Amino acid sequence: MRSSKTIASATGAAAVGNDNNGYIFTGPVTFQSEVGRGRAWNSPHSLPPEIPDFAGRNREISEIEIGISSVNRMVILVTGKPGVGKTSLALHMAYKVASQYEDGALYADLRGIESNPAPPEEIMGRFLAGVGVAEDEIPASNDARLDRYRREFASRKVVMILDNAGSEAQVRPLIPPGGEALVLVTSRSNLSGLEAAHHLFLDVFDDDSSLTFLRNTVGAGVVDGDVSSACKVGSLCGYLPLALRIAGNRLRTVTMAELVEELTDHRNRLEALESGDLAVRAAFNLSFRNLGKSVRNSLKRLSLVPGGDFGTALCGALSDSDERSAKSVLRKLSEANLIEASPRAGRYRFHDLIRLYAQEQFERDSSKKSAAASSRMLDWLSYSALKANLTLNGQIGRFESPSVSIAEIGSIEEAAAWIAEEAANASAAIDLLLRVGDSDRAKALAIQLSSACEVVGDWQAWEDVVTRGIAITESHPDPLFDVLILSSRVNLLRYRREFQQALDLASRIYPRAQEAKDKILLANAAKLLGCLRVDVGDAAGAQPLLEESLSLSKELGLRHAIGQALYNLGTVHRASGRAHEAIAHFEQDLEICIEVGDASGAAETMNTLALTHMEIGEFSKSERYQREALKIFESVGNPHKVSMVCNDLAISLRHQGKAQDALSLHLEDIERSRACGNVSGEALARANAAVLLVELDRDAEAERLFEQAVSVLSALGDELRLARTLLGQMSMLFKAGKADLALDAASKAIEVFLRHGEVRDAVSAHENLALALKDIDEGERALFHAEEAMRIGDGIVSPYLRGASCLAAVIICDDLSRPDLVAKYVTELRAITDKYPEMISHLRKEYEGEGWAVPDDSIGDGAVE
Template identity: 30%
Template sequence: MEFQLLGPVRAFSDGRQIDLGVRKQRFVLAMMLLDANKLVPAERLVELTWPDEAPRSARGVIHTHISRLRSVLNAADAERHGVALISDGPGYMMKCDPKRIDVNKFMELCAEARGCADEEARIRVLDEALALWDGPALASVAAEEVRTRLTRHLDEARLLAMEERIDAHMRLGRHAEVIHELTELEAQHPYRQQVVGQLMLALHRSDRGPDALTAYQKLYHRLDHELGVEPAPALRDLQTRILRDDPSLKLNPREKVKSGPRQLPPDVDHYIGRSRHIEEICDLLISRTDDVLPVVAITGKPGLGKTALAVKAGRKLVAKFPDGQLFIDLHGNGPRPRDPSEVLARFLRDLGVDGADVPSTLEERVGLFRDRTAGRRILVVLDNAATEKQVRLLIPGNSECAVLITSRRRLTGLDMRKLVDLDVLDQADALALLTDLVGAERLADGDVHAQRIVDLCGGLPLALRIVGTKLRSRPHLTAASLAERLEDERTRLDELVGGDREIRASFLLSYDSLDEEHQRAFRLLALMPDNGLPPWAVAAVLDVDFRTSERLVEDLVDVNLVEAAPGRYRFHDLIRLYAQEKLAGDDERDEARVRLINAYLYLGKRADALLDFGGLYQFEPPPFTVDTPGVFDEIDRGPAVWLDHEYPAILEAIEYAAASGKDELTCQLSATVAAFFELRAQWADLKRVAELSLAAAGRFSSPYWTAYALFAVGLAARETRDFRRAEESFRAGLKILPQANDPLLEVVTLLSVGVAERLQGRWDEAAKYFDGCLSVLEALDKPRWRAYTLRESGVLDRYRGNWERAEQRLREAVETFERLGDQRWIGASLRELGIVRRGVGDLTGSLEILQKSRDALRGAGDLRREGAALRCLAETHRALGELDEARACAVRGLDVLELTLDSHGLACTQIVLADVLMDMGDIDGARIQLDKGLKALSVSGDPRWHGKALLTHARHLTISGHTAEADAATAVARQMLSDVGAYEAEHITAVSKG
C-alpha cells in the first residue's frame, strides 16, 4: 500500500487507487500520514480541519472520518500491508511503513543525492525525488494558510532539491541549459537569493554578463524597496566578481554559488605533499561511528602551511557538507584575536539572520548558532585559533556538522577527534614543491643546488614558496647563485632551523630582492589592519596614483609577500610582523598612517550620513585625494555594507588615535561608526568607541564631543539593560548639553533618556523628558524627530490611561509619517492608536486601525512590529468575544515573532494567548503559554508587562482552585502596576476574575 501527499492526497493498494472519500476525510488521512506511527491528538485534527471556527460537533465529525477511513483501508487489505488506523486514548495513530509514504521517500532520496560523489548520479537521484511531486503538497484538501503551515518544510526541501539539481548541472558545464528553468524559478520565488545567484552565474558563464547584473539589480531593488534589506554577502560578492569579470568564474566551471555559505578560500597553487594528512583529516571529519560532532585540529610551528592544508582538505569535503562551509581567520597570532561573540554575529548573518536580529548577548548568539546549524551538514573551518576558549563557543551542536581548526597551539584542553601535528616536508616533497614553483626546465633532476636550497630552507613550505617564486620571477637568477647567497647568511641559516626567527630569514631574502620602490610599498603596507586593505586604501597609504599602487601591490602578490582576496589585500600575519619591523625606523610611517586614517575618516563620515539615525555629528573631515574609481558609488549603494567590511580598520584607527593622544581625531573617528554599531546591534563595539571618545573629549575639554560620547555610552548601556550606567551617562550628558550648542543632540538625548525611564517604569520622569524634547523641537524643522517623540510620548500616555492626549499625539505622529511616506512608522504608530481606541471602548474602531497597522508593517517587512500588531489584534478580538479570531491572531503573532528574536514581544504574546485559551476552556494549553511568558517577563526589567503577566497567572491559579496563591499573585501585581502608575491597576479585580 502506497500513500501520496506530494500533490493530491492519494492511496494505492497493489497499484489500484483507493477512493478516500470527501475532502475533509482526505485531509484527516494526510494529517495522520504526516505524523505516521505517532499519536495525533484529536484537538490538533479539529484545529487544523476547521482553522477559522470549529462546530460543536467537530470531534464527532473527526471520529466519523477516522471510522470511514479505517473501513476504506481495511477493504483494501490494509492488514496485509501492515497498515492500521487505530484509536488511542485522546487521539489516533496511523501505523504503517514510513517508506510507503512519498514524503519520506522524497526526503531519503534527497539525503542520498547529497552523498553522491558523481554529479550524473546526483542528478538521477534528484530527478527521481522531484518526480514524486504532482503539484503542491496536500493539494486541494486544505486551506492555503493551513497547507502552508503544515508543508512549509516540504516546499523548502523541494526548492532546495531543485537548486541542488541545477547546481549539479552547472558543475557539469550545462549553464546554458538551466537558464530557462532558473528564470521560471526566479519568477516563482522572487526573494530566493540562492536562485538569483544561480541565475547570475549561469548567465555570466553564457556570456550574458549584463543580464546577470540586471538580475542582481532587480533583486536588490526588490529587497531594498519592499523589505528594507540588502542581498546576502555571498550574492554581493558574486556581483563584484562578475563586474570584474573574475576569471575563476569562467575558467573553473565547477565553481558555483550554493544554497548555503561557501567561504573556503581558493586552493593554494603548486601544492605538493601532505596527501596522507589530507586523507586522514577527511576520514576523521566524515566518519560517523557515533553521535559526536567530529572536531579535528591542525597544529605546528609557523610556515608549515596549516591553513593551506585545511583549505585543501575542506575543498575535498564540499560534497559531504552540502549545506555550506564557514571559514574565518580568528587572528590568533595577532594582537587582537577575534572575539567569539563577533565571530558568531558574522556566522549568523552568513546563515541568513538579519543583522538587526542578531542577539546582543554571547549566550543567545551561541544558542541561535546551534539552532541555525541543527539539521544541516556544515563544515566549520576555524583558522588561526588563539585558545581553546576562543573556539569552544564556535562549535555547532549538531553531530552532522564538522569542525576543522588550525592553530600554532596544541589546544590540548579541547575535546577533539584528532590533533594533527604537522611537521616539515620531507626532502622529496620539498624538492618537488620547489621544482613545481620554478619549473622543471630550470631545475633539472638531481640539481645539487636545488637540493641545497631545500636543505637550507629546512623543508618549510612558506620559505620554499618565497625562494621558489623569486627564482621563477627572476630569469637571470640561478639555483646555484641563490644557494650561494643562502650559504653566506649564517644568521639567516640559524634562524631557518629554529623558532619563530627561522621564517624571518626567508622574509628578509624576499625583501632584499625588491627594488627601492617595492621595498617602500612593502614597509608602508605594514600599517594595514588585520583584515587587510581595499585597493583605494593601498593608494592612500602609498601616496601614489591608483594605477601605480595597484601595480606595486600586485607585484608584491606575485612574490607571495602580500595575499590577494576579493576586493582586498592582506599580509600573512607573520610577514606583516616582519614588515612592521622594517617600518619601525621609516621616516614616512607617521605620514602614511595619517593619510590612511584621513581617508577612512572622510569615507566613514560619508557612509554614516546615509544610515538611518546617522549624520548626527558635524565636523569637516580632510579632503579625500585618492583617484580610485568607484568607492563613492560603492558607499552610496550600500553604506552599511561598506562599513561591514571597513569598520575593523576604523576601530584600529580609533585605538591608535586614542593611544597617541590625538583626541579630536578619536572623537571624529568614533562618530563615523556609532550609528552603524547601533544598526548592527554591536553594543560592545559602540561602548568601546564611546568610552574612548569620552576620555578623549575630556582631555581636550570639548563639551560638544563629551555630550555625544555620553549619549553613545548611555545608549549602549540602555540596550544591554545596564540601566544604572545608562542613567549616569544620560544625566551627565544632560548637564553638559547647554555648552554643546547642538539642538538636535539635545533632542536625541532627551528622547533616549525618556525611553530608558519608561522602560524602567519611571513614567513621571519619562514624561518630563518627552515634553522637553518636544519643546526643543518647536524651534527645529525636524518633522520626523517630532513624530518619533510624539509616538513615544503617546505610548506613555496610553500606559497611564490618558487616552485623550495619547490619541492626539499618536494621530499627529501618523499624519506626519504619512506625509513622509514612511510605511514602517505609519504602521508602528497606528498600532499604538488602535490600542488607545480599545482603551476607550471603541472596539470596532480599534480592530479597523490595528488591521491597517498590521498590513502596513507587513508591507514594510517589519516582522517584529507586525507580530506586535497581531498580538494587539488578538486582544481586541478577545474583547469582542471573537475567541477563534483572537487565538488565530495570537498564534500567528507567535509564529512571526519567533522569526525576529524579539524575546520580550514573544513573551507578551504568550501571555495574551494564555488569556484567550482560558476563555476557551483550554486550561492546560494556557498554562504552557503562561509559564513561558512569565519566565521571560520576570527578568525583562519591564514592570508593567511583568505585572500584567502576574494577573494572568493569578487568574489561572483561581481557575485551578489555588485561591490563596492567586490572592498573593494579585497583590504583587497590584503593587507593581500601582507603583508605575499603569491604568491596569484600576481594574485589578475585573482582570483577576477573568
C-alpha cells in the first residue's frame, strides 16, 4: 500500500511528484527489514516504496538488463524530459534485480536542478552510514571521505539509485570502483560526458502502455467503459506518465468524457493537469528555472513556431542571434530535454505539454517583445519562401534582398532543402499573417509557397498551402489572387490524375479571368484550360486556348510564359502525330528555360522531347535527354518527377534491347513511389516491371505484379492506367494459352482508350492484338485488328507508331498471301521511312527480335543511328 502523505511528513520525508508515478520519499536514510510485496531484506535498504501500478517499458527494461550483464556496464544513466518516469523506471529495476545485490539497496535524491544540489560528499556520508560505518569513523575531509567510500564499496554488491543528477561532476565521485555495484542514475540532462555509462533515453508511453497505466491507476472498469475517451486522454496528455498519473487522480472525481473536454481546451490544459501537489507545470518549472536567461527567452520564443519542428536558422531569427549562438541554445535545450530531436537531422521539436508551458511563459513577456519576435519569424519565413521559389524557378534575378534576416539559399539544392524543412512552418505562417491583419503578405506567401511545393513535388504540403489560400479567398476576396490560387489547385489535381475535377475547375477559372480584364491572368487561365483539354484527349479544343496564351504572353513580353505556351502547343502537335512540329516547339521552350535559368522547366521539356524522339525511333537520343532530365530532378529532390523520368527512360532502354536495365529502373521506381505515397505511380511501376518480366520469361513474378497493379488501380478508379495494365497482361495471357481472356482484356482497354481520346494507346493495342493473333494462326482476326490500327490512327499517331502499324499489317498480309494489301501498306511504310530513315533499323530489330519475319524490301536496310 502506498504510504500516506501524513506519514511521510511525520518521518521528515518530502513528497516529490515531479518525475514519478507515485510519491517518492527523500530525507533521512532509514533501513527496513521488510518492504513491498513481502520481500525480505537482510541488508541495508533505503529505497522508496515500490511502484504498485508500474506499466510498460518492456523494451527499456530489456535494454537495462542487457546493460547490466555487459562487462564494465554497471552504470545505467536514464535521461528524459520532466515527468517521463525516469525515477519510476530506476526504482522498478532496483526492486527487480535486488536479489542479485545481497549487500544492499541505496537511494539518494541529488536535487541536481534545484538551487541547493546535494554535494557528492554529503551522499557519501549518508551511504557510508547506511552500510554501518559509525558516524565518528566517517572522515570529515572530502579527500579522505572519498577514499573511505571507495574502499567500503569496492567489493560490495549493492544497487544504488542516484536520482535527479544535475551534472557529471555530481555523479562521478559516487560511482564505486570494482564493478560490483549497480548504479542507476536519473537526470533531466543528458550528462553526455559521463564515462563508462550505458545511456538510455526514456521517451513517453505508447498508446497501449498509456491505457495499461490508466487501468492500473483508476481500474480497468473506468478505462474499458470508455476506451475512445481514454485514448483521447492519453493523446491530450502527450502520453507523458506524470500527466497520465494526474489524469488518473482526476478521474476519481470526474468522468473520462468530462476530463477529455477539459483537456481539449489547450489554454486550460496545464491547469487541468493538477491534482493535489502533483502538477505538470511545477515539474516544468524546475527545469525552466535552471536555464540561463538567454536560453529561457529562446525556449519561450520557439513556442511561436507554428509547424512541427525547427532548426538553427529559425531559432536565430526568433532570438535575433547568429547561427553559432542559436546552435548553442538548441544544444542546451536539448541537453535539458526541454526539446527533442526531430526525425530530420539537425532539427528539433517540442513535446505538446512543454510547448504549452513555453507559450504560457512567452505570454508573460511585454507585448513589444512578443510582437518583435513574431515579426522576425514571419519575415524570415515569408522572405525565405520567396527566395526559395524564385531560385527553384530560375527567377532569382528578380529577388531584392530585404533588410531583415532570411535563410541562406544559394542554389537549387539549397532551395529544395529549405522547402523540405520549412514548408510546414511557412504554410502555417499564412494563418499567422492573417491573424495580425497582413492579408497581402499572407496571399503572397501562399502563391510563392504553392509554386515551390509544386517544383519539389511535395504534394501534401502543396495541398495544405492551397487549402489555406482558398480559405483566404472567402474572407479577403481578390480576383487576381483567387484565380492564381485556384489555378494552383487545378495543377495539383492534374498531378494527382483527377482530370475531370481539374477540367471543371479550370473551366470556371477561365471566364473569371476574362471578366477581370487582366492579360496576365487570362494568359495563365487559357494555358491551364488548354492543358486540361490535352489531358482529356481534346487536342483540337486545346489548340486555340494555347495559342491565345502564347499571343498574350508575347504581347506582355513574358519570356518564361512564352516558353510554357510553346511547350504546351508542342504537346498538341505531339498528340496529333506531328512529331517534327512538336520537337521544334519543345526545342524553343528548352532554349528559353535555359536562358531564364528554369532548371525544372528544362528537365520537364527534355523528358517530353525524349518521348517525342522515341516516337520517331530515335531511342538513343531519347535516352540522352532523359538522363539529363533525371539529374536535374534528382538535384531538386522531386520524387514524382524522378519516378516519371525513370519510367520513361526504362521504355527507351527496352526499345534498345536493354531489358534488364529497364527492369531495374521499374523495380527501383516501385520503392520510390511507395516512399513518397504515390499509390498510382507505384501500381504503374509494378505493371511496367511485369511487362518486362514476361519478356524475360519470368511469368510467375509478372503475374503477381500484374495482380497487385490491377487491384490498386481498380480501387483508385484510375481507368487509363488500369487499361494500360490490362493491355500489358495480354502477352502473358496469350503465352499461357488464355487467348479469350487476353482478347477480353484488350477489348476493355481499347474502349477506355477511345473514350478518353487516347488514340495512340488504342492503336498500339490493336497492333499488339494483331501480331498476337497471327502467332496463334488467327490470320483473318489478326488482319482485322491490323486494319483497325491503321484506320483509327490515320493522321493522328506518331510516325514511329504509324510505321509499326504498317509493318504489322505488311507481315500479316504477307502471311495471308494478300499481295494487294502488302503493296498498299509497303507504299505507306516507305513514305514514312523515307521521311524518318532513323526508325528503319529499330523497326527491323524490334520485329525480327520478336521472331516475326519482315518481308524483303518492305522497309529496306536503314542506317544505324
